Amino acid sequence: MGKAFVAKLAREGARDPEALAAWIGRKKFGKRAFQRLAKAGRDDAEEQRALMGRVRRSGRLSRDLTGFSDTELGRALQDLTPDEMARVAAEMDRRDAAARMPGARPDLIGLSDEELGQRMRDMTGAEFAAVVEEADRRQKIAEVFPDSQLADDLTGVDENTLGWALGYASPDEAARIAAEMDRRHPPAPLRPAAGAGTVRGQLDDRAAVDDLLRSNPDDWAHLSEDMPEDPRDRMTATERWIADREDAAASSRAAYSREQVREMYREHVYGQYLAAEDELRGVLLSKEAVRQGIDPMAVFTGPSHVAYARASEELKRWWRDNPRTTLAEYEEQVSGQRSEAGDRARKSGSDQQNRL
Numbered sequence: 344m345g346k347a348f349v350a351k352l353a354r355e356g357a358r359d360p361e362a363l364a365a366w367i368g369r370k371k372f373g374k375r376a377f378q379r380l381a382k383a384g385r386d387d388a389e390e391q392r393a394l395m396g397r398v399r400r401s402g403r404l405s406r407d408l409t410g411f412s413d414t415e416l417g418r419a420l421q422d423l424t425p426d427e428m429a430r431v432a433a434e435m436d437r438r439d440a441a442a443r444m445p446g447a448r449p450d451l452i453g454l455s456d457e458e459l460g461q462r463m464r465d466m467t468g469a470e471f472a473a474v475v476e477e478a479d480r481r482q483k484i485a486e487v488f489p490d491s492q493l494a495d496d497l498t499g500v501d502e503n504t505l506g507w508a509l510g511y512a513s514p515d516e517a518a519r520i521a522a523e524m525d526r527r528h529p530p531a532p533l534r535p536a537a538g539a540g541t542v543r544g545q546l547d548d549r550a551a552v553d554d555l556l557r558s559n560p561d562d563w564a565h566l567s568e569d570m571p572e573d574p575r576d577r578m579t580a581t582e583r584w585i586a587d588r589e590d591a592a593a594s595s596r597a598a599y600s601r602e603q604v605r606e607m608y609r610e611h612v613y614g615q616y617l618a619a620e621d622e623l624r625g626v627l628l629s630k631e632a633v634r635q636g637i638d639p640m641a642v643f644t645g646p647s648h649v650a651y652a653r654a655s656e657e658l659k660r661w662w663r664d665n666p667r668t669t670l671a672e673y674e675e676q677v678s679g680q681r682s683e684a685g686d687r688a689r690k691s692g693s694d695q696q697n698r699l
Contacts, residue, residue, distance in 0.1 A: 395422050406490050408434040409481035410456035430491040437484060437511045444510065451477040483507065492516075497523045542668070542676040545611050599677060608673045612643045615665065619643075623657045643667065647691040651698075659696075667692060 398405055398419045404427045408416065416431050423431065442449040451459065451474060463474045487494055487508045493516040497505065505520050512520060599607065616639065619627060627639040632653040642650040642658070650667065651659060668676075669692070671684035 391418065391422070394418060399423075399427075404430060407485045408491060409484050412455035412458060413438070413453040415455060433488075433491040437488070440511050441480060448473050448477060456481070484511065487511075493519060502527070542611060542673060545607065545614065546677070549607075604674055604677055605670070607677065608644075608670050611668065611673060612640070615667075616640050616643050618665070619658060619661055623655070623661060626655050626657050628653055628658075629655055644669065647688065647695045651695040663696065 394415055398411065398415070399422075404423065405411075408431065411419075413435070416435065420428055420431060438452050441447055441452050451462075454462070456478075459474055459478060463471065466474060483504055487497075487500060487504060488511070493508075493512060494500070497520065500508075500523075502524070505524065509517055509520055616627075620639070627642065628637055629652075632642075637653055642654050644650075647667070647669070654662075669685075669688040671682060671688045675681055675685040
């Protein structure tokens with residue numbers, strides 16, 4: 344009779360539950376039938392002991408589980424500790440991952456090393472190559488995932504094997520593999536940014552990005568999802584024709600179109616705003632402007648007399664060392680050509696500074 348039945352008799356108070364179970368078995372099945380069942384039970388127990396002797400050598404779960412079949416690992420579970428069961432589960436997960444890969448042979452993945460060797464003796468051609476490939480997979484798994492976990496030291500693992508191992512790695516293990524690849528191929532240090540707070544610095548940064556990407560950022564910047572609306576979308580056909588002619592004329596005089604300059608100006612203004620906010624600890628507006636709910640970003644563009652009326656004293660002094668630039672002045676600095684609008688903007692800004 345089975346262990347569960349013996350345990351049941353023990354719970355019910357039998358003084359010798361095993362002897363009682365044997366007596367009930369002989370009565371139920373007959374002497375010969377019971378002897379056959381008993382022998383089968385002894386054979387199963389012997390097979391289980393032999394299996395566990397291979398799976399848990401010296402009382403410790405084998406470091407390499409790839410050589411055991413699915414059936415053997417399933418039978419071993421009943422005699423394993425929770426930690427050992429987790430290692431077996433990790434090995435089975437890797438086998439499931441292998442079975443999902445293109446060209447996988449699930450019928451080979453679940454075999455033991457002994458069964459795989461027997462098949463190899465009877466196979467030729469493509470079948471033989473498939474068995475060899477499966478044997479190679481197991482060798483790599485044992486190398487990269489000893490004790491069913493990613494190896495602590497990956498420095499000796501070649502890059503092809505590391506890339507292959509990503510298909511079997513958990514998210515944390517994949518991050519460790521990626522970190523090892525980064526260690527082997529560190530990116531070249533980027534040139535320090537000159538900053539968008541000045542026109543020269545902004546142009547230098549754009550040139551550095553252009554050189555790094557080997558492309559013109561103006562060719563792909565329009566793909567950004569947060570690009571501002573194109574004002575031409577609201578123009579009539581005549582207005583758009585005039586704007587195109589103006590842009591063409593501007594392009595003949597400068598390296599950037601009018602729309603590109605305006606986009607660069609928005610970047611410049613935002614760079615100045617961030618720098619001022621950081622240095623002045625957010626004190627950018629006068630108390631009255633704060634009360635009115637004015638956007639601090641607004642004082643960095645537009646007419647000077649409006650900006651100075653709303654700016655804090657700290658920001659006005661900051662503008663002495665970090666000149667506030669209007670769109671007209673910015674266009675002059677990018678194109679290298681003076682304009683009447685730029686002259687008026689400079690005079691207005693100078694007048695405001697002289698009043699401080």
